[in-house]
Amino acid sequence: MRGSLVESRHRGAVAVVDAERATVLAVGDVTAPVFPRSAVKALQALLLVEEGAADRFGFGDEELALACASHSGEPAHVVGVERMLAKIGLDPSALRCGVHWPISQAAAAAVARTGAPSALHNNCSGKHAGFLCLACAMDVDRADYWRPDHPVQRHVRAVIEDFTGAVLAQDTCAIDGCSVPTWAVPLKNLAGGFAKFGSGHGLTPARAKAVARLRRACAEKPWFVAGTGRFCTEIMQLFGQRVFVKTGAEGVYCGALPELGLGIALKCDDGAARAAQAIMAAVIARFLLLDDATRAALEPYIHPSLHNWNGIEVGAIRVTDVLE
């Protein structure tokens, strides 16, 4: 909304599924393949824990949260990823994610003052450091860890297949912004996968233990999953272990509501993050039993106000009745 009129409209689809893969809510087409992008980073990080690499290298909650993160490139993110690499004797030159300016405007300005960004500032650098640690633990090649046919990516693919029940085939594979493969998966499968991630239901004991540890790490250190002022960070700060949520590029979110055994996956058709966030907040509010204070704290994410460069309120984002 701008003033009293609708200025722009976003469409999308949402699936909420339980750990038995029963659909609890389906809005829009939840069977079409969707590239989850960074929304499945927690699944991409799973083997780091399950295969024992996290223990071997002494990773705590910060390192595990960074492995699941699309971080803002703020100083403590960069230091954390550098520390992960140092534990396997590598430096940032081993990262193959490419370089971009920090998502955080303040961090970008600080980087500009003293130099230029590096691969450490790439929002995916923690995931890539995790892949390198896994490659190291698996004792396989560490140069091509990002390629679809590398053992690391083949094992990651098998994990995503196990969680989602989808077949990740060549015809649904594309290249992500950080060069690793991304496979398109229907939202209902992604939601089912995150129901398992949230509940551990139907997983092997080792896998269930690993997801619990990743969920706890993200709930304990949500700032490391995204950063200052970011949706994933603020929602997990608000809810702790009650909500896991992770954004992906092009308007995707995956999430879990462990106490209800539900997984959530959504995609805004046009790729807009602002709409995807409001949808995710509305879905959380629809399913979780909330006290008044928590509901009030969640409200600004469902119905954000928009302010201009002078701080004047110029409009708002609204979700439609279908979600409320």
Next chain:
Amino acid sequence: MRGSLVESRHRGAVAVVDAERATVLAVGDVTAPVFPRSAVKALQALLLVEEGAADRFGFGDEELALACASHSGEPAHVVGVERMLAKIGLDPSALRCGVHWPISQAAAAAVARTGAPSALHNNCSGKHAGFLCLACAMDVDRADYWRPDHPVQRHVRAVIEDFTGAVLAQDTCAIDGCSVPTWAVPLKNLAGGFAKFGSGHGLTPARAKAVARLRRACAEKPWFVAGTGRFCTEIMQLFGQRVFVKTGAEGVYCGALPELGLGIALKCDDGAARAAQAIMAAVIARFLLLDDATRAALEPYIHPSLHNWNGIEVGAIRVTDVLE
């Protein structure tokens, strides 16, 4: 597209109209009100020329292009706007557009190295300097030039009504990012307005002369209308006076094809600039007679390739058959 699959979809509407207000092309709903935002900056700058302020203050093509601009905050943009203000004895503190970091990443990094952005870096600072110059020429208050009831904005409203044939009423008025009023106008009216802007048809001689001068200024100095690597700049560099094009926030473009007497207005429903640009390029290609070299030069704007942080081609933007 990402790989071989559609990743995200944008919808929108396009109107192409002649100076008699006859519709030549209508795709989608061209009668619903749309906030044109910065796409009508050339109409907002018209009185600066028509009322003699541009002559009185010795403005050349650069200053006039800046008055029509959503500039990237690069050094020469900032210098140009400061020069406009100096000609009326004001400094940047007179600007009421608010402050944001330069659109240009390189300019933002350079600003960060030495200080912080000012209102001069706001993409609308040239328009605001133009309003101040008009207020000065009209000898009216210069503090509240941005308010809807100020003489400057009331006169600007009358200009937009004259061009578009739409009534700009209170119920379609909202506040723009830079705090000036923005009125929602149907795309067919906006397109008709830009047919007049491109051809001068149906305008008073003074007004027709003023639009010709603004068009020439933008064609001569397109870098000042946007900036390095920007769509408006590159398209007007390619076409000179054959195409006028101007972006507005939330996926809007207005444009003119003077040799055909046509105006163009389009809106991507979800506000995405990437789609709006491809639509505008496709519409230009559909209507203008182009030699092979020009058609080849336009092609990358209709079908852009997408590359990731490592420079790997990961996808493409495509317009649908309805535009081709």
